[in-house]
Amino acid sequence: MPKKTEAEMTWKDIEVGCIVTEPGNAAQYKTGAWRSQRPTYTFSRCIKCGICQMYCPEGCITQNKEGFFEANLDYCKGCGICAKECPTRVINMVEEEE
Amino acid sequence: MAKRKGIEVSIALSDAVKLTNADVIAAYPITPQTHIVEHLAELVANGELDAAFIPVESEHSAMSACLGSSATGARTFTATAGQGLELMHEVLYVASSMRLPIVMAVANRALSGPLSVWGDHSDVMAVRDTGWIQIFVENGQEAIDHTICAFRIAEDNRVLLPVMVHLDGFHLTHMIEPVTLPEEEDVSRFLPPNRYPLPLDPVKPVAMGDFAPPVIYTEAKWAQEINLRNSKSIILEVWREFEKAFGRKYLPVEHYRSEDAKTLIMTMGSFSETASLAVDSLRQKGESVGQIKLRLWRPFPFKELRDAVKNADTLVILDRALSYGGPGGPVCTEIRAALYNEAKKPKIVSFVGGMGGRDISVAGFEQIITQGMEIARKGSPNEYEIFGVRE
Ligand code: SF4
Numbered sequence: 098m099p100k101k102t103e104a105e106m107t108w109k110d111i112e113v114g115c116i117v118t119e120p121g122n123a124a125q126y127k128t129g130a131w132r133s134q135r136p137t138y139t140f141s142r143c144i145k146c147g148i149c150q151m152y153c154p155e156g157c158i159t160q161n162k163e164g165f166f167e168a169n170l171d172y173c174k175g176c177g178i179c180a181k182e183c184p185t186r187v188i189n190m191v192e193e194e195e
Numbered sequence: 196m197a198k199r200k201g202i203e204v205s206i207a208l209s210d211a212v213k214l215t216n217a218d219v220i221a222a223y224p225i226t227p228q229t230h231i232v233e234h235l236a237e238l239v240a241n242g243e244l245d246a247a248f249i250p251v252e253s254e255h256s257a258m259s260a261c262l263g264s265s266a267t268g269a270r271t272f273t274a275t276a277g278q279g280l281e282l283m284h285e286v287l288y289v290a291s292s293m294r295l296p297i298v299m300a301v302a303n304r305a306l307s308g309p310l311s312v313w314g315d316h317s318d319v320m321a322v323r324d325t326g327w328i329q330i331f332v333e334n335g336q337e338a339i340d341h342t343i344c345a346f347r348i349a350e351d352n353r354v355l356l357p358v359m360v361h362l363d364g365f366h367l368t369h370m371i372e373p374v375t376l377p378e379e380e381d382v383s384r385f386l387p388p389n390r391y392p393l394p395l396d397p398v399k400p401v402a403m404g405d406f407a408p409p410v411i412y413t414e415a416k417w418a419q420e421i422n423l424r425n426s427k428s429i430i431l432e433v434w435r436e437f438e439k440a441f442g443r444k445y446l447p448v449e450h451y452r453s454e455d456a457k458t459l460i461m462t463m464g465s466f467s468e469t470a471s472l473a474v475d476s477l478r479q480k481g482e483s484v485g486q487i488k489l490r491l492w493r494p495f496p497f498k499e500l501r502d503a504v505k506n507a508d509t510l511v512i513l514d515r516a517l518s519y520g521g522p523g524g525p526v527c528t529e530i531r532a533a534l535y536n537e538a539k540k541p542k543i544v545s546f547v548g549g550m551g552g553r554d555i556s557v558a559g560f561e562q563i564i565t566q567g568m569e570i571a572r573k574g575s576p577n578e579y580e581i582f583g584v585r586e
């Protein structure tokens with residue numbers, strides 16, 4: 098049976114005590130929706146050290162095809178920690194448009 | 196054969212917990228519950244009960260430790276009273292929504308202020324809506340029996356809800372009464388091992404106590420509510436099984452000489468026995484009086500209550516707690532609501548008394564009942580009557 102999303106679940110589908118029995122379902126929440134700033138990149142300065150990835154509290158930074166480290170904006174909360182920690186100032190935080 | 200002996204009710208209740216072979220007890224001492232946890236600590240220290248006793252720094256921690264322990268599938272017990280129950284308050288909701296079968300004895304105590312260590316039901320009423328199964332007991336034997344039943348009810352996989360056993364502080368906890376402690380092997384036969392379906396287990400990890408956004412919160416709460424309501428049939432089943440095994444019968448609404456009575460007095464807890472004596476006395480004087488006692492407070496026994504009062508003209512209810520600025524005693528208010536749409540229902544008179552450890556004697560109950568009958572005839576300007584206050 099394909100797994101129901103939360104919006105499809107009825108009260109009968111809920112596990113006893115709302116226990117979550119499968120890992121990873123938090124990925125369903127697009128927690129980046131309420132971000133007020135987002136990271137932008139000048140990859141020409143990037144030395145691919147991965148420090149931004151280590152520091153990101155959301156674990157949302159992965160390497161793209163070219164090997165540059167980039168945030169998944171579905172989950173990035175715009176905290177700016179990556180920009181602060183990047184040794185070569187690749188990352189610049191900009192305001193989200195209204 | 197189990198022997199009858201005279202013993203303090205708190206000690207008897209702890210011995211009952213020992214008979215259930217509880218795995219974890221996390222508790223903080225507070226009057227008038229102290230003897231219960233003291234005795235349990237002793238039993239554990241002496242090696243008579245193979246359990247972990249967690250001496251926590253507060254009741255909030257006690258209940259939090261109980262959550263963790265119960266979540267591993269351990270049989271978990273705690274006890275508290277009054278302010279301690281209030282300090283646990285927010286965690287009580289978590290226990291019921293996480294469906295953890297914790298059993299807790301509450302030595303009912305008045306809430307401060309003014310500071311009072313003595314008994315009434317203000318602590319019970321403040322936790323009415325926490326989602327726990329709640330049972331009132333009236334004497335030492337019931338304290339033992341319902342502690343044992345509480346584990347079987349709570350841990351039944353069709354229920355999985357925490358249970359409070361309410362016993363009146365001092366009036367019951369500190370009485371020495373003749374009781375029969377069941378034999379250990381009989382309790383083991385009656386009470387199967389705790390089998391929590393999804394315990395914390397490194398081999399099969401689960402996440403507990405997660406958050407629920409608006410899209411799922413209502414469904415989660417409804418699942419919990421349906422479960423609590425449905426638990427009633429299992430509670431009754433467990434009490435029937437208990438009767439078969441131990442010969443003592445318990446009902447959600449207990450009766451005393453009520454079948455043909457025109458006037459009923461309704462009570463909860465240890466004052467019930469005194470009220471029964473008042474019923475006897477008024478019967479002797481030719482009054483048509485009987486008594487009902489509320490044993491099961493949550494889930495509320497609507498059907499049994501309606502059946503119990505349908506032939507009476509007057510129902511006098513004694514609450515031992517106030518709802519400040521409200522319509523009367525909290526129990527009375529619920530019973531009024533439960534009967535409002537019934538075609539045939541008695542007149543209801545609300546009394547509040549016995550607060551903060553104040554005794555009500557047999558003569559006092561006679562006065563409550565006769566005054567109640569008069570109010571039913573003539574009416575009263577008051578939402579409720581306060582009993583025994585000095586004007
Ligand atoms: S702004 Fe914060 S959340 Fe977004 S990628 Fe950078 S460190 Fe991660």
Ligand code: SF4
Pocket residue numbers: 142143144145146147148149150166182183184185186187188
């Ligand atoms: S910290 Fe800066 S330089 Fe290092 S990988 Fe991230 S963006 Fe590139």
